[in-house]
Amino acid sequence: MDREYGLDIDAIVGHIDSAPTLSFFFPRLRRSLVLDMRQGPEDGPFIRVLPMARGLHARLRSLKRARPHLPKATEIVAIPWPIYVENMVRSGVWERVMKRIESTDSVDALSAAEAALNELRAIESQDLTALIHGGQYETIWARESG
Numbered sequence: 001m002d003r004e005y006g007l008d009i010d011a012i013v014g015h016i017d018s019a020p021t022l023s024f025f026f027p028r029l030r031r032s033l034v035l036d037m038r039q040g041p042e043d044g045p046f047i048r049v050l051p052m053a054r055g056l057h058a059r060l061r062s063l064k065r066a067r068p069h070l071p072k073a074t075e076i077v078a079i080p081w082p083i084y085v086e087n088m089v090r091s092g093v094w095e096r097v098m099k100r101i102e103s104t105d106s107v108d109a110l111s112a113a114e115a116a117l118n119e120l121r122a123i124e125s126q127d128l129t130a131l132i133h134g135g136q137y138e139t140i141w142a143r144e145s146g
Contacts, residue, residue, distance in 0.1 A: 009091050012079055016096045019077040023059055024088075025052055026081050029123050033116055034059070035097065037104065042069045045101060045109040049119045085120045 015022060024033040032053065036046035046067055053059040056076055064072045081088065088094040094117065101109045 006083065007081070007091075009093060012093055013096050015077045015079065016093070016100050019075075021060075021063065021073045021076040022079065023053075023056075023076055024079045024081045026085070026120070026124075027052070028082065029085075029120070029127055031120065031123060032059070033120060034063070035101075036063055036067065036073065037100065038067075038070055038073065039104065039106075040070045043067055044106040045104050045112075047101065047109055047112040047116055049116045049123070085117070085124045088117075 020036070020038050022035045022037075024035075026032070030052050032050050034046065034048050034050050039045060046063070048066075050062065053062060056078055059076055059078075060073050063076075088097075098110070098113060101113050
């Protein structure tokens with residue numbers, strides 16, 4: 001069990017390999033990376049960055065709206081990712097996600113996954129810039145002058 005990042009990477013990899021529907025949620029970014037690996041005649045895998053849902057039932061409903069040709073997903077594995085996006089790459093989690101997507105033989109899904117990773121990196125960069133400049137963050141403790 002790899003806990004280098006404060007997460008059970010082995011368990012996460014197990015879910016990536018087996019779960020039909022996953023959601024990595026990034027609380028600081030208020031976004032989720034949603035992976036629905038189910039396929040149908042009109043639908044390949046669904047890989048998107050979406051706003052965080054209020055809960056798992058809300059996420060399942062949003063998937064049904066986005067993928068009306070497929071039966072409603074009955075379960076979803078939700079994985080909190082409270083650390084940097086780049087740690088998905090460094091930890092090997094992203095490589096495992098890509099291997100799972102490659103196994104579907106969907107070129108569109110591979111492109112969507114790369115676009116999603118780039119989108120998450122951009123959102124995180126904007127968030128860090130806002131943090132540095134004060135943006136939506138407030139100072140809790142101010143340094144006393146003197």
